[in-house]
Amino acid sequence: MAALNELVRLSRLDPEWSWSRAAIISRDWRRLAPVRAYAEALGIPVEMANESLPNIWRLREMQAFVAALRADPASLLGIADLVALVNVLPQNRWTDLIAEGIATLARELADKTMPVPDLVEWFAEWSRDTRSEQRGLLLLTAHRAKGLEFDDVVILNGSWDALSKGEDADAPRRLFYVAITRVRRSLAIMASGAHTILRGENVLRRTVSPDRERELPASHAYQMPSLKVVDLSWPGRLRSGDASLAAITAARIGDPVRLVAEGEAWLIRDAQGHTLARMAKSWSPPQHRSFVRGEVGAVVRWRKADSKEEYRTHIRREEWEVVLPELVFD
Known part of the structure; x- marks a missing residue:
């Protein structure tokens, strides 16, 4: 809790603060679960680095956006035209993501226009690259942090002196060095008593007292939207007129769902x-x-041609939508 409170304190000092430029780094994933629960309780946008976005190109919103682009394949479109197209779609996290893509293109295109085929190709490439873009406070391990940088970093206490199988005695120190060199602006290192690796007097030390009056939220386990966890061909096997097909079409991002055995x-x-x-x-x-x-x-588009050949004989349509649930367990 103290780690996140430190970032909250810093955010109040910076009018241009962005949680997408901050990170909390741990020695292992286990220690990050309570941090995520606390961040969500505070309303802070947060994501785990071991979770990935679904296939952006297949998203219902992206496919609708691309279909709108292709409605007039011979035209030249500018940024204002693209904004108008995305604004027609029901707003959710994925249309916001497409809007971010348009903003990225705007830095390249400025007030110029681009042919529709080139725009489709640009967004196809962007949809592959955008998987790794940070959109909130990032929680990750030192191993996953290699090569990344953040404005503000807090490093959690615990297990920094632990050796993994096959590591030499200096490996924990090197890993800790990776963690502390991910920062561009401010670095806070949490410790209870003497730190197992950090030594010396050239450290600004500050004691924080835990907020014992605040009840910490329970840590959750999350199943994020993923193509790997659902039967992708199931809607394609349903008979025409099945109530589930209409329900899938009517489903919107954020609609509540239940898990039923x-x-x-x-x-x-x-x-x-x-x-x-x-x-x-x-x-x-x-x-x-x-x-x-x-x-x-998320809702993604899937096709008969995308399915494994042994399953195609049971599929009744050429294309369909698949709902990807986001589930929370305690």
Whole structure:
């Protein structure tokens, strides 16, 4: 909690503060789960570096945007035209992401125009690269932080002197050096008593007292939207007129969903009880965890041609949408 409170303190001193330029680094992932829960309780945008975005190009919003671009393939479009196209779409986290892409293009294009085929190619390439862009406070390990930089960094206490299998005695010190050199502006290192690696007098020390009156939120386990955890061909196998197809079409980002066990299958159902998705056979809820809440995290377009050949004989349509849930367990 003290680590995040330090960043909150800094954010109040900087009118141009952005959580997307801050990070909390730990020796292991386990220590970051409580930090995420606390950040969410404070309303701070937060993400874990071991989570990835779904395939941006396949998103319903991106496909609708590209279809609007291709409506007049011979035209030349400028930034204002692109903004107008994205503003027609229902606003959510993914249209906001597309808007960020337009802003990136604006720095290259300025007041010029670009042919539609070139625009489609640009957004296809951008959608591949944008997976790694930071959008909130980033929680990550020192190993994952290699090569990255942030304005403000807090390093959590714990296990910095631990040796992994096959490492030499100086490996923990080198890893800690990686962590402390990720910063561009301010660095805070948390410790309870003497730090296991950090030594010397050239350190500004400050004692913080824990807020014992604030009840810390429980740490959660998260299933983020991912193509790997759902049966991608399930909607394609449904008969025409099946209520689930209409429910999938009507589903919007952020709509609440429930996780339901039916035989050996795990299903995602909306508030009306319609099945929106079928989880992959290989997927199961985290052990010793209970389902807390869920929502529609993303909706992607999938095609018969994308499916494995052995499954195609059971597919009834050429293209369909797949709901990717975002689930929380405690």
